Amino acid sequence: MSCEIEHKGTFNTLLNINKIKKNLTRRIMIDKIATMIFFGSTLFALLVLGILIYRIFTQSIGWLDLQFLTSTLSIFPEKAGILGAIIGSFLLMIIVAPVTIVLGVATAIYLEEYASKSKFQSFVKMNISNLAGVPSVIFGLLGLTVFGRLLNLGSSILAGGLTMSLLVLPIVVVAAQEAVRAVPGFLRDASYAMGASRWTTIRKVVLPVALPGILTGSILALSRAIGETAPLVVLGIPALILRIPTGFMDNFTALPIQIYYWTLDAVLTREYANLAAATIVALMVMLAMMNSIAIIIRNKFQKRY
Template sequence: MRITERQPVRPLMDPEAVEGRMKARKAADRLFRMLFLTSTLLVLMVLGVLFYRILSQGLGNLTPAFFENFASRMPEKAGIRAALTGSLWLMAVVAPVSMILGVGTAVYLEEYAKKNRLNDWVRMNISNLAGVPSVVFGLLGLTVFARALALGNSILAAGLTMSLLILPVIIVASQEAIRAVPRDLREASFGMGATKWQTIVRVVLPGAVPGILTGSILALSRAIGETAPLIVLGVPVIIQFLPAGVLDTFTALPMQIYDWAKRPQAAFQEVASAGIIVLLILLLAMNSAAVLIRNKFRNRY
């Protein structure tokens, strides 16, 4: 038996070339890390300057009188009583209407609708509606709710218009949340004799609550800060009364802040900053409530 000599194994690449590539990769990694860090620091710096300017100008105006007074042409007497009440009334209409319709539509499209071209076309158009400018929804609300239904510039007309504005966002977010629920949970529910509706109510929706709430709160945060649809609907800036129902005329925080910010007097700029602080507090409260509810359901499922 002839024994052949084992040939030495040659490296696939030159060690120096491998070392050079490793150094290039590490240098690129350091470069991109510095770029990302710089971007983050720039964003934080801009936010810091913005918050500092708003807080430094507005904190001094957050007095009890600021919350008790109505709007005024004199900055020292201006308040947000009517605007704050109007925004709360507006959210009381927008939240239930948009969430019921949005979640209901998402449940139908994901659980009941068949997979065909028509339903795919509907899903695509709902996603496209999320990027339509808010002024377009304002024109739609003016045509349908304010004029055709003779609701005028009431809370109900504005609430329905804002609901249409954020409805696509809630539908898309709810669809993604429902789609993320594991299929095994549905099959286990069916295996135990549950109907489709029982499976949706007791398994799918509780599992999708965190994603649904996240999308809904982001959409409601957009609605509470929108101004263009309210301007198109003709919502007044200054009113001296509180609305008593959804058919009454109202004003909202974004409209009041917009009116103060466009005035040349420096005192009104400070009052506008105080209004922005109140609006930010409302947004933080909404987000905090969503986080608490989301964490509660996340621990259960």
């Protein structure tokens, strides 16, 4: 008897229609409000990007012209240009690209093809993911000690390029590893079955198939390197270089360095802020170009097996 009453009681609370109805409208309303808040915060991130690009673009108007791109520094803001910085950044990339691609791809091949699932592989992997999290200033200190002072390269393009290479190496390694891992096993098996050796298989089968992934990763790494500032500042790369560098041992300046010092000097001369904005637009255009090349490669050449 008492048991029945209890059942009836729970039954009633379970189906308290009025309470459910009242709760439901409230719950649905909270759901709607929350959806709007969540959407709002997503919109906030996009809005900031829009404001950032708009602000920098409007600040650069009137300053970013052919004369700005093709002349060297000057004490007069109207006459100053970034030719030296563009060439410096370009020469920097000429060092970073081959060094990181060769080292990154070789590391990835060793990890995936020769040392797969070994203790060494997991150790190197852990090491690389930790290196990727090391702040870039620290790489600057490493470059300053090892390349700048120990190898006596000073503030040359070579010192800057090698420092940058170490900084972005983890990006290339991870991308190349994924690309190599994505090469289907049956291609390798077919190659071995035809009597090809390991190295021949890697050279003629694995690498060509993995190439689009490797290139995409490398371009992304380069676009990180071209905008990175802190290691160069730590290396002592100056902004005031009037001579355009011609060799890899020359002192140089780069686009982000130029932006940094112009922004710092904007306190004294207001026009420097416009010069910095114009340099940023030039840098962002370069980045956009590199990224679109990466996307084109990814979409066009990536095969699915």
